[in-house]
Amino acid sequence: MTTPRPTAALSADEARRIALKAQGFLGAPDRRAGVRGTLRHLGAVQLDTISVLARSHELIPYARLGAVGRKTVENAYWKQDIGTPAARPHAFEYWSHAACILPIEEWPHFAFRRRAYRGRPHWNHDLPDGTYDQVVKQLRVEGPLTATELGGAKKTSEWWDWSGTKVAVERALMYGEVVCVERRGWKRVYDLAERAIPTDLLHDELDDTECLRRLVRLAGRSLGVGTRADIADYHRLKGDQVDAVIADSGLVPVTVEGWSKPAWADPEALETPPRGRHRTTLLSPFDSLVWERARTERIFGFTHRLEAYVPKPKRVYGYFAMPVLAGGRLVGRVDPAREGRTLVAKQVTLDGPKAVPAVAEALVEAASWVDCTDVRVERVDTPDLRDALTQEVTRALITALR
Secondary structure (H helix, E strand, O other): OOOOOOOEEEOHHHHHHHHHHHOOOEOOOOOOOHHHHHHHHHOOEEOOOOEOOOEHHHHHHHHHHOOOOHHHHHHHHHOOOOOOOOOOOOEEEEEOOOEEEEEHHHHHHHHHHHHHHHOOOOOOOOOOOOHHHHHHHHHHHHOOEEHHHHOOOEOOOOOOOEOHHHHHHHHHHHHOOEEEEEEEOOEEEEEEHHHHOOOOOOOOOOOHHHHHHHHHHHHHHHHOEEEHHHHHHHOOOOHHHHHHHHHHOOOEEEEEOOOOOOEEEOHHHHHOOOOOOEOOEEOOOOOOOOOOHHHHHHHHOOOOOOOOOOOHHHOOOOOOOEEEEEOOEEEEEEEEEEEOOEEEEEEEEEOOHHHHHHHHHHHHHHHHHOOOOEEEEEEEOOHHHHHHHHHHHHHHHHHHHO
């Protein structure tokens, strides 16, 4: 693909601020739009099984909106506004960047992926004859149901050893015949797509090109500015899929100081220089601001990696190290835990003494959000700063209690 002549040249700082604004971290939070507004703004909110402070899909709106209630978050994703003239679901779960909560309006634009799943054999799991049809029939009669309610999710206690029922319902989800309508105790709740998806959205009429063009446009808008690889990674597209549609996506080519690859930007993000107040907060390692490591290093000069699946002796930053965002920079990491009503900072990494107040503020706000009344700092990568951080945390707790 030949990249068109860039329409603008951005400094590294401009690109960073555009990215922060696009991700909802610069300027006044849109609390009226709330969690649903955040979901539509981001286009995808990643799900993950790990829960330390809270699950990742709860941490995403918290990081942008502040201490919105956790039940409010779940209801915003999954509950319809019953009693309104046109009650509609607001979200569905599907494969995007990973398993993600997606705005319900994007169902038609994932037709390309549903077709791809239907068009090729996949998985090594055995699917007994008749199981697929039986699962669909049971959902039609009894749904919505979890895999356990359908007959059991596993053959043994091993996480990978799915039952035929689980294989069938997951395959039906990938094909688009079944949809996950909520998570209940972290279990997927399945229903027939024909019942769960609004009639005007329940179709696969858009061709692959139109689907890809829309998702590339959405990714560019949600990133603000990004390379081809950044844009592809957002919804896990292939590079050649991006190349095929990016010229017609509405994104514009730009150059960014210090970036070795061509970039594309949301034209609306270039119209007004991003200004406003910065959020200070802990970030989920699965937050879309930081989920792509190369991009995070390029924009923030910050090495971020999830070490939950790294053997404990080889961890550098901790099991669930959460980056700390403050002043538009990533200024540290906190590996948290909870003991009763105490938030424990098991391991803290600080980007120098200036990071201490911001990390303390982020810890105290997070503690309040998860109903902890105290914060304990255990280990700091710079031991000389541990006392300063502990004192700052105590000060912030006293202020919060006033």
